[in-house]
Amino acid sequence: MERVKDVIITCNEYIDKLKKDGILKLINSIQGGNEEEALTLIPLIADGLQWIIEVVEKTKDIQIEKINTDKLLENLGEINTALENEDYILMSDIFEFEILEELNSIQRLLVKNIDYI
Numbered sequence: 001m002e003r004v005k006d007v008i009i010t011c012n013e014y015i016d017k018l019k020k021d022g023i024l025k026l027i028n029s030i031q032g033g034n035e036e037e038a039l040t041l042i043p044l045i046a047d048g049l050q051w052i053i054e055v056v057e058k059t060k061d062i063q064i065e066k067i068n069t070d071k072l073l074e075n076l077g078e079i080n081t082a083l084e085n086e087d088y089i090l091m092s093d094i095f096e097f098e099i100l101e102e103l104n105s106i107q108r109l110l111v112k113n114i115d116y117i
Contacts (some may be wrong), residue, residue, distance in 0.1 A: 004059060005117045011055040012110045015103050018048040019082065022097050023103075025077040038077040038088065049099075056106065067109045072102045 001046045027028045031039035049072065075098045082091040 001062075001117060004062060005114060007055060008059060008110055008114055008117070011052055012107055012114070014048065015052060015110075016054075017047065019100060019103060022048060023100060027096050029093050030088050035088045038092075042083070044074070048061070052103075052106065053105050058111075062117065065109050065112050065115050067113075069106075071088055072099065072106070075099050075102065 005077045022041055026041045026045065027034070029041070036058045053072065056069050060066065075094055078092050078098075079091050082088070082094060
């Protein structure tokens with residue numbers, strides 16, 4: 001059980017890093033007109049989000065307060081559509097107003113669950 005707790009703590013810390021070094025950097029790049037730099041961050045952010053989703057899914061059995069990743073997955077689909085349409089402003093908005101909010105929610109629930117493990 002201690003190993004699971006360590007993974008959840010690591011996930012929580014990783015979310016902070018992903019927000020700062022990935023998502024906020026992407027948002028600032030797009031808002032600054034540097035879409036090329038923003039696009040280089042997408043694969044790294046996607047990998048990070050996938051790992052977070054995997055941790056949440058693999059720890060469902062021990063979550064006191066269940067963490068739902070459906071909205072996050074829905075947002076990723078919207079980002080994919082925005083990318084296909086080269087609508088970088090929409091993509092930035094989804095990251096800023098949807099994905100960051102979902103990650104904050106996941107973090108709050110991770111912390112609550114850590115306290116119960």
